[in-house]
Amino acid sequence: MNVMPCASQWEELxxxxxxxxSLYSDPAIFEAELxxxxxxxxxxxxxxxxxxxxxxxxxxxxxxxxxIMTRDEQGKVNLLLNRCSHxxxxxxxxxxxxxxxxxxxxxxxxxxxxxxxxGYAFPDGYEGQDKSQxxxxxxxxxxxxxxxxxxxxxxxxxxxxEHLGGAAEAIDRLVRTSPEGEVxxxxxxxxxxxxxxxxxxLENECDGxxxxxxxxxxxxxxxxxxxxxxxxxxxxLTRDYGExxxxxxxxxxxxxxxxxxxxxxxxxxRLPDYTARMNAAYGEKAAREIMIDGTPHVxxxxxxxxxxxxxFVIQPLAVDDSVQHVTALQFKGAPDLNRRLRQQTMGSVGxxxxxxxxxxxxxxxxxxxxLSRNPEWIFLxxxxxxxxxxxxxxxxxxVTDEVPSRGIWRHYRKLMEAQ
Amino acid sequence: MLSRESSATLLNAVTAFLYxxxxxxxxxxxxxxxxxxxxxxxxxxxANGADIDPEKEMSIIYDNRSRIxxxxxxxxxxxxxxxxxxxxxxxxxxxxxxLDGQPGADIAVGSNSMIFESSLRDDTIWAARNEHRLxxxxxxxxxxxxxxxxxxxxxxxxxxxxxV
Numbered sequence: 001m002n003v004m005p006c007a008s009q010w011e012e013l014x015x016x017x018x019x020x021x022s023l024y025s026d027p028a029i030f031e032a033e034l035x036x037x038x039x040x041x042x043x044x045x046x047x048x049x050x051x052x053x054x055x056x057x058x059x060x061x062x063x064x065x066x067x068i069m070t071r072d073e074q075g076k077v078n079l080l081l082n083r084c085s086h087x088x089x090x091x092x093x094x095x096x097x098x099x100x101x102x103x104x105x106x107x108x109x110x111x112x113x114x115x116x117x118x119g120y121a122f123p124d125g126y127e128g129q130d131k132s133q134x135x136x137x138x139x140x141x142x143x144x145x146x147x148x149x150x151x152x153x154x155x156x157x158x159x160x161x162e163h164l165g166g167a168a169e170a171i172d173r174l175v176r177t178s179p180e181g182e183v184x185x186x187x188x189x190x191x192x193x194x195x196x197x198x199x200x201x202l203e204n205e206c207d208g209x210x211x212x213x214x215x216x217x218x219x220x221x222x223x224x225x226x227x228x229x230x231x232x233x234x235x236x237l238t239r240d241y242g243e244x245x246x247x248x249x250x251x252x253x254x255x256x257x258x259x260x261x262x263x264x265x266x267x268x269x270r271l272p273d274y275t276a277r278m279n280a281a282y283g284e285k286a287a288r289e290i291m292i293d294g295t296p297h298v299x300x301x302x303x304x305x306x307x308x309x310x311x312f313v314i315q316p317l318a319v320d321d322s323v324q325h326v327t328a329l330q331f332k333g334a335p336d337l338n339r340r341l342r343q344q345t346m347g348s349v350g351x352x353x354x355x356x357x358x359x360x361x362x363x364x365x366x367x368x369x370x371l372s373r374n375p376e377w378i379f380l381x382x383x384x385x386x387x388x389x390x391x392x393x394x395x396x397x398x399v400t401d402e403v404p405s406r407g408i409w410r411h412y413r414k415l416m417e418a419q
Numbered sequence: 420m421l422s423r424e425s426s427a428t429l430l431n432a433v434t435a436f437l438y439x440x441x442x443x444x445x446x447x448x449x450x451x452x453x454x455x456x457x458x459x460x461x462x463x464x465x466a467n468g469a470d471i472d473p474e475k476e477m478s479i480i481y482d483n484r485s486r487i488x489x490x491x492x493x494x495x496x497x498x499x500x501x502x503x504x505x506x507x508x509x510x511x512x513x514x515x516x517x518l519d520g521q522p523g524a525d526i527a528v529g530s531n532s533m534i535f536e537s538s539l540r541d542d543t544i545w546a547a548r549n550e551h552r553l554x555x556x557x558x559x560x561x562x563x564x565x566x567x568x569x570x571x572x573x574x575x576x577x578x579x580x581x582x583v
Contacts, residue, residue, distance in 0.1 A: 189477065194578070217500070342474075347482075347486060357501040358500045361539075361578065361580075
């Protein structure tokens with residue numbers, strides 16, 4: 001039986017250029033991660049556009065816990081735990097809807113969509129009971145950034161803005177792709193389950209070393225220009241924003257091409273309506289720059305991956321069981337772009353996606369692989385000698401270098417040692 | 420309205436077509452499977468229910484004819500890692516019914532399928548409702564439309580990289 005690791009063990013398990021295989025496979029470490037990461041730090045939960053109207057709700061999660069994201073009658077977004085305060089029964093069993101209240105089917109306790117207990121059956125048995133003590137559990141802190149709603153179970157700690165740090169700028173860049181400056185999450189989610197530890201997914205999102213090999217089957221037949229972005233001669237960068245956030249910055253390559261919408265494999269003349277709206281919103285010069293740079297490829301620790309045209313939410317269920325929730329990014333005021341984003345997303349990701357089926361195969365094989373303990377280590381030293389610091393003070397490296405993984409593990413160790 | 424006799428003949432032809440399609444899929448005969456499609460074929464595996472609008476919401480697969488061809492070409496590379504080694508598959512097709520269609524339109528067929536997949540990850544059972552629209556092209560039945568509604572398509576599902 002494994003025991004809970006103590007602080008000094010993290011130093012042993014996490015070295016600057018290598019991490020121990022047990023970090024992915026030990027159930028005790030997974031339990032420690034739930035406490036020190038998932039139930040403490042800021043975790044992405046949902047997007048405000050998923051509950052546009054008063055009383056809308058959508059079922060979300062933080063790790064294995066079910067969370068109801070509601071918009072109450074006052075318009076405030078709440079993150080409520082899907083657990084009756086009476087006997088623990090789940091009060092909500094539908095993925096989404098519109099409801100002023102949730103009635104537990106077990107003993108008919110009824111909760112308002114802001115979490116308050118408003119009534120229970122046969123109340124004479126609860127004489128003198130203070131109902132305010134029996135509300136639904138809530139995610140302790142809720143904050144949103146440009147519509148992205150995050151929750152933290154820690155009463156105190158960094159603000160969301162402090163947590164996002166430099167990565168907030170990547171979200172700023174993302175929303176500028178909309179002529180109205182807003183992302184919408186309206187296309188529904190594909191839910192792709194993998195029998196692998198969640199950190200294989202987390203680390204792969206900004207791993208620029210694998211695409212040429214894992215995705216060669218589709219790059220070869222689809223006449224895709226993506227492969228070159230991840231080649232040895234690419235000028236694209238990997239970046240460690242700190243706080244566990246990482247990025248693949250493809251802008252240097254897109255700026256070399258100097259063609260608006262090339263980042264999306266298309267051109268302005270195929271998206272005349274979008275181009276006109278962008279020009280009107282930002283002015284031709286700024287619009288052109290935005291449409292050359294494209295959207296970011298950024299992994300917000302621990303679970304929000306913005307992957308240029310889609311977004312993934314990583315959910316850990318158990319040490320070897322994870323779900324990737326994925327949907328097409330949709331930009332307010334950009335219907336012609338949005339249609340293509342949905343089509344491209346459906347082709348590339350999800351259980352039958354041309355790209356993600358192969359990524360997920362790697363996650364599962366890696367998970368089985370690390371059960372072998374010779375060598376004991378995952379080696380993450382690629383590009384360590386050529387790492388440098390950019391103008392903003394963040395570590396950057398070649399697009400194929402393991403700057404992101406090293407950054408993730410530095411932050412991970414800090415969080416785990418703080419337990 | 421078809422006579423009872425011609426209806427039975429059509430059901431036989433349709434059943435033979437579905438069995439053949441199933442065998443080609445189980446045995447990874449990708450090109451032969453692709454040849455079953457009409458030029459305007461649509462291959463649809465919805466997510467989150469049976470009645471979503473695939474033009475507005477995410478589907479697991481929503482391929483037009485050129486994307487069906489791309490899917491097959493990727494499988495044929497032999498470097499689509501999730502299918503090398505290939506899943507070992509056997510599926511049962513049952514409950515085949517001719518569905519009401521407009522006269523002169525494609526032949527609408529409903530069926531159920533249960534698929535046993537053995538892959539590196541594990542053994543997985545898939546179950547689905549299928550809706551085909553078939554058409555005679557040069558005297559041979561072809562698929563113009565195939566919708567596969569997985570029973571558990573509202574849940575998180577494992578990689579589905581074989582031809583379902």
